[in-house]
Amino acid sequence: MYDVVGVGNALVDVLAHAEDEFITRHDLVKGSMTLVDTDRALELYKALGGAIEMSGGSAANTMCGVASLGGRAAYIGKVSNDDLGQVFGHDLRAVGVVFRPGSPDADMPTGRCIIVVTPDAERTMHTYLGVSSLLHTGDIDESVVAAGSVLYMEGYLYDRPEAKAAFRRAARIAHEHGRKVSLTLSDSFCVDRHRDDFRALVADEVDILFGNADEIRSLYEVESLDEAIVAVQGDCALAVITTGAAGCLIVTADTIQAVAAVPVTKVLDTTGAGDLFAAGFLFGYTKALDLAECAHLGAIAAAEVISHVGPRPLVELRTLLA
Amino acid sequence: MYDVVGVGNALVDVLAHAEDEFITRHDLVKGSMTLVDTDRALELYKALGGAIEMSGGSAANTMCGVASLGGRAAYIGKVSNDDLGQVFGHDLRAVGVVFRPGSPDADMPTGRCIIVVTPDAERTMHTYLGVSSLLHTGDIDESVVAAGSVLYMEGYLYDRPEAKAAFRRAARIAHEHGRKVSLTLSDSFCVDRHRDDFRALVADEVDILFGNADEIRSLYEVESLDEAIVAVQGDCALAVITTGAAGCLIVTADTIQAVAAVPVTKVLDTTGAGDLFAAGFLFGYTKALDLAECAHLGAIAAAEVISHVGPRPLVELRTLLA
Numbered sequence: 001m002y003d004v005v006g007v008g009n010a011l012v013d014v015l016a017h018a019e020d021e022f023i024t025r026h027d028l029v030k031g032s033m034t035l036v037d038t039d040r041a042l043e044l045y046k047a048l049g050g051a052i053e054m055s056g057g058s059a060a061n062t063m064c065g066v067a068s069l070g071g072r073a074a075y076i077g078k079v080s081n082d083d084l085g086q087v088f089g090h091d092l093r094a095v096g097v098v099f100r101p102g103s104p105d106a107d108m109p110t111g112r113c114i115i116v117v118t119p120d121a122e123r124t125m126h127t128y129l130g131v132s133s134l135l136h137t138g139d140i141d142e143s144v145v146a147a148g149s150v151l152y153m154e155g156y157l158y159d160r161p162e163a164k165a166a167f168r169r170a171a172r173i174a175h176e177h178g179r180k181v182s183l184t185l186s187d188s189f190c191v192d193r194h195r196d197d198f199r200a201l202v203a204d205e206v207d208i209l210f211g212n213a214d215e216i217r218s219l220y221e222v223e224s225l226d227e228a229i230v231a232v233q234g235d236c237a238l239a240v241i242t243t244g245a246a247g248c249l250i251v252t253a254d255t256i257q258a259v260a261a262v263p264v265t266k267v268l269d270t271t272g273a274g275d276l277f278a279a280g281f282l283f284g285y286t287k288a289l290d291l292a293e294c295a296h297l298g299a300i301a302a303a304e305v306i307s308h309v310g311p312r313p314l315v316e317l318r319t320l321l322a
Numbered sequence: 323m324y325d326v327v328g329v330g331n332a333l334v335d336v337l338a339h340a341e342d343e344f345i346t347r348h349d350l351v352k353g354s355m356t357l358v359d360t361d362r363a364l365e366l367y368k369a370l371g372g373a374i375e376m377s378g379g380s381a382a383n384t385m386c387g388v389a390s391l392g393g394r395a396a397y398i399g400k401v402s403n404d405d406l407g408q409v410f411g412h413d414l415r416a417v418g419v420v421f422r423p424g425s426p427d428a429d430m431p432t433g434r435c436i437i438v439v440t441p442d443a444e445r446t447m448h449t450y451l452g453v454s455s456l457l458h459t460g461d462i463d464e465s466v467v468a469a470g471s472v473l474y475m476e477g478y479l480y481d482r483p484e485a486k487a488a489f490r491r492a493a494r495i496a497h498e499h500g501r502k503v504s505l506t507l508s509d510s511f512c513v514d515r516h517r518d519d520f521r522a523l524v525a526d527e528v529d530i531l532f533g534n535a536d537e538i539r540s541l542y543e544v545e546s547l548d549e550a551i552v553a554v555q556g557d558c559a560l561a562v563i564t565t566g567a568a569g570c571l572i573v574t575a576d577t578i579q580a581v582a583a584v585p586v587t588k589v590l591d592t593t594g595a596g597d598l599f600a601a602g603f604l605f606g607y608t609k610a611l612d613l614a615e616c617a618h619l620g621a622i623a624a625a626e627v628i629s630h631v632g633p634r635p636l637v638e639l640r641t642l643l644a
Contacts, residue, residue, distance in 0.1 A: 017636075050386070050413040050634060053375040064372070083405035083431075091372040109405075312372060314339075 003071040003286040005148030008059025009132040009157045010077030011111045012084040016051040018116045033125040033187045041128035055091035059154040061272045061311045065279025067096045068317040074098040080131045084110040102139030121267040136162040137169045146177040149286045155186030171205035185211035191218040209239040250291045259295035262303035272311030276301040325393040325608040327470030330381025331454040331479045332399030333433045334406040338373040340438045355447040355509045363450035377413035381476040383633045387601025389418045390639040396420040402453045406432040424461030443589040458484040459491045468499040471608045477508030493527035507533035513540040531561040572613045581617035584625035594633030598623040
């Protein structure tokens with residue numbers, strides 16, 4: 001049995017600090033995630049200063065957070081049999097996450113995400129997906145998905161038709177076994193690219209939807225958050241809308257509840273904030289806590305991860321729970 | 323022209339935090355550097371929690387320090403054409419160090435150093451050398467060595483007969499071109515294993531010797547630091563003996579001068595302290611500063627690197643000079 005089973009792009013982060021001037025000189029969109037090809041990835045990497053490598057990947061970060069809180073987590077995502085693939089697998093197993101790396105069926109390297117952290121702690125990401133994006137229905141381990149109380153899928157991966165089919169299959173397996181299905185929208189550009197498919201997936205299969213205000217508004221193509229809330233109430237039993245430093249809104253069919261963020265002395269790197277928020281929320285959810293408590297656990301986990309460089313907890317999150 | 327040309331084991335550090343209990347459970351010798359084979363490296367890595375990867379290697383760290391101070395540095399060391407080899411090369415070039423990776427003449431992976439950092443900020447290192455230890459005379463680029471004011475070689479590499487021959491060749495080239503030759507003893511266990519060869523190299527070729535008190539005493543097999551100082555005065559024009567938090571002693575044929583360390587608010591990770599001390603000292607030396615000033619620059623660089631996790635500067639060291 002698992003509390004949460006994650007599915008996502010398996011990536012190693014390549015993280016470097018740079019001044020704002022680097023963002024403008026290289027025409028980057030601050031705070032965004034952009035998909036890049038090998039050439040552009042190499043060009044950016046070459047332009048960056050000394051970097052550090054650490055495992056990342058949105059849903060993988062979330063699973064590490066669940067494990068760090070004391071939950072049982074599994075993760076499905078594709079890596080290659082190269083150094084970075086080994087690093088990725090090690091770092092999941094090291095915190096107790098069960099890893100199903102999928103079949104190594106392509107001669108492509110492990111994916112990586114080049115993250116530029118500016119002095120304001122904002123991160124700008126450029127992702128070379130490598131083998132991670134090739135996830136297909138055959139990589140969805142039925143026994144693992146069936147054994148997870150909640151399935152958690154990241155929108156970043158929802159790009160190629162094969163991955164969309166894999167999401168559908170995973171959701172079907174989960175529901176057949178009486179499990180809940182959750183999805184994070186990940187990025188408003190992802191939502192823009194695949195809005196119709198996202199909307200159908202949300203309406204058909206998603207029990208718990210995560211997203212920030214931009215992503216939810218983009219999903220329903222509406223100007224205001226209020227309109228987006230009405231729309232999502234018709235689609236999902238539960239939506240959790242993060243609102244940055246303000247905290248989040250918990251939206252059910254007939255209630256909207258705001259929960260505050262946990263204050264942080266100094267924000268050093270916002271990478272992983274949403275991932276760890278989802279980890280805390282889902283951990284609480286699988287423990288049948290009330291929704292405001294779930295959101296508070298999410299806020300605690302997010303506060304830890306933005307207080308240091310890197311997208312995964314540096315301390316055992318369970319030690320932060322009162 | 324280069325200010326300093328370094329020769330050493332090209333390694334990527336795999337760094338993880340652990341409690342003291344990890345050190346005892348795995349029979350590690352705290353604060354030491356132990357060479358391990360692949361199996362032992364994998365066993366330790368598996369036992370460790372989530373890790374981060376960053377370029378390391380003693381002399382390579384030193385060359386990054388020289389560049390960060392504003393000096394011109396080059397580095398000779400062997401990596402493979404794998405992910406970690408690419409990371410290593412990138413991180414040198416990113417700070418302006420010219421990299422001569424040697425010939426990729428063996429089917430072995432890039433070397434790595436597994437570093438366990440305990441809560442007292444001490445680091446315990448286990449090195450799987452991979453291709454790095456295969457450096458031979460053919461890898462010593464004559465034009466690079468000839469163009470460097472000071473040659474800097476690390477004792478860690480001084481192990482296989484081919485590497486010893488490479489050191490001799492590099493020293494000969496340097497002296498033929500009127501350059502200075504420096505050596506760091508690196509580790510008292512290294513000195514123990516190769517004492518006679520080290521002593522001959524020091525007596526024959528070394529103009530500037532770096533080492534801590536243990537290493538220098540081990541080199542001359544004497545009990546007291548005083549005896550070691552007398553011995554080294556007979557061998558080298560200049561020896562710089564680091565004495566930890568106390569600072570260092572500058573030893574010439576007829577003088578001994580103590581220079582204090584630069585205080586640090588909180589020591590987080592001692593990895594790279596000696597490497598960066600050497601960087602500061604050599605940078606000052608190539609600028610013809612007096613020896614006490616050279617040591618003070620070393621102390622500034624060492625203070626920066628022990629104030630954060632990781633073996634290389636996080637800021638441009640030149641900005642720390644008054």
